[in-house]
Amino acid sequence: MTCHELRLYFEDPLRMDAEFPGEAEHLAHCTECARLVEARRELGAGLRLVRESAPEPSEALKAAVLANYRRRITGDPTLGRSRTRRFTVVAWTTAAAVLAVAGALLLHPARRLETSNSKIESAQRPIAETGTSEKGANRVPWTNSASSPKTRLRSARQPRRAPKVATTKSPASEDFRSLMYCDVLSCGGAMQLIRVQLPSSAAAFEPAAASPYGAIYADVLVGSDGIARGIRVVR
Amino acid sequence: MEIPHELSTHSDAELLRLAVAGEEEAFLLLYGRLKAGIFRYAFYMTGSKVNAEEVTQEVFITLLKESHNYRQERGDLAAFAFGVARNFVRRIARREWPYEALPEDTALATLSGKLISESDALPTQMIRTEVAERVQAAVASLPDHYRQVVVLCDLCEFSYAEAASRLRCAVGTIRSRLSRAHALLAEKLRPLRSPQPEIGAAGPEGCLI
Numbered sequence: 001m002t003c004h005e006l007r008l009y010f011e012d013p014l015r016m017d018a019e020f021p022g023e024a025e026h027l028a029h030c031t032e033c034a035r036l037v038e039a040r041r042e043l044g045a046g047l048r049l050v051r052e053s054a055p056e057p058s059e060a061l062k063a064a065v066l067a068n069y070r071r072r073i074t075g076d077p078t079l080g081r082s083r084t085r086r087f088t089v090v091a092w093t094t095a096a097a098v099l100a101v102a103g104a105l106l107l108h109p110a111r112r113l114e115t116s117n118s119k120i121e122s123a124q125r126p127i128a129e130t131g132t133s134e135k136g137a138n139r140v141p142w143t144n145s146a147s148s149p150k151t152r153l154r155s156a157r158q159p160r161r162a163p164k165v166a167t168t169k170s171p172a173s174e175d176f177r178s179l180m181y182c183d184v185l186s187c188g189g190a191m192q193l194i195r196v197q198l199p200s201s202a203a204a205f206e207p208a209a210a211s212p213y214g215a216i217y218a219d220v221l222v223g224s225d226g227i228a229r230g231i232r233v234v235r
Numbered sequence: 236m237e238i239p240h241e242l243s244t245h246s247d248a249e250l251l252r253l254a255v256a257g258e259e260e261a262f263l264l265l266y267g268r269l270k271a272g273i274f275r276y277a278f279y280m281t282g283s284k285v286n287a288e289e290v291t292q293e294v295f296i297t298l299l300k301e302s303h304n305y306r307q308e309r310g311d312l313a314a315f316a317f318g319v320a321r322n323f324v325r326r327i328a329r330r331e332w333p334y335e336a337l338p339e340d341t342a343l344a345t346l347s348g349k350l351i352s353e354s355d356a357l358p359t360q361m362i363r364t365e366v367a368e369r370v371q372a373a374v375a376s377l378p379d380h381y382r383q384v385v386v387l388c389d390l391c392e393f394s395y396a397e398a399a400s401r402l403r404c405a406v407g408t409i410r411s412r413l414s415r416a417h418a419l420l421a422e423k424l425r426p427l428r429s430p431q432p433e434i435g436a437a438g439p440e441g442c443l444i
Contacts, residue, residue, distance in 0.1 A: 042424065043417060050370050054278060065291070066266075068299075
């Protein structure tokens, strides 16, 4: 028997535990083959130990599987709503929602660029403004009369949370300072007017606007996309 | 529940068809035939009894739900179920990769419980437990394609042909992968071997104890 013969024999994984005829004589004087055979047999014994240690499926599992089966047969729609399945459904729904939001955000600037000129003109039109007596963040929808029917529909859905309409005044560019880098005061849909209180340090820039208590208020025009378009200090 | 004798002659595919039609006995028989292989495969691949039971349950739910997708000409139902189990095992692996198993995992507890019997002396029990744990860890650290064949052929005791049908590859591929996996495992387990002055004298168990 040669080393090659013995190794070929043990190449077959099924023979890991078997004994090759004449093996003992060869292994007695061949250290390399002895190591190989020893390692393979130890591995075989170890795998046997692991195999013997495997647990059995519990009776609770059988009961659960059978309960699922019965629900399916009786037509219970909740069958199969496993954790994994629920996770998949939630993941797909989230992904769809994210895509929808991303699509809306992507489409919106395009519309804004297309209609920027007309929107600048429309910014001259009157808007409803909050009463001067109200402080804080009262919101008044700014209805753009030049907008498309779709836009008007969306404007109609805006919550009217400021019933006190005091005056009608033009938000012309001389009143509002544009906060946009390249697109002055234009917005695809309705805009909201929000009154905010500025930090008292702003009095350094607008001393005439400071109240006796040092507070400064400003109106901010916010588009339907949540981006501030313009600001006007309340004097 | 008593399984009618005539059902036991049916093939797995026929049992599934009957089960979907509402025959609970057929479903129970099918469960009895497939559960052990699926459960053991999932247990060795995930290292957790809880996960193995989850996979087994999901496989049977999927079999009922997706029975119309099963094509008998593409393989037997056990192979189809194994494919489903394999997908669930992968999902669990993806889900749990950030976590590390605690040492008091039920798998190890069961392992220790089964290995320790009254007839064994304590040192022997400890060595056997340690050997089993190390071998299991070594199998778990193998690359996936080697691990699959070791789990199927060595631990689930499938034949080469069965393993080849489940992994959708040739029998020769299974043999070569298994041989390579054994070489890798032997290399990984080398520190486990104690120096043996009488090399030829020790048998398989003698090397361990």
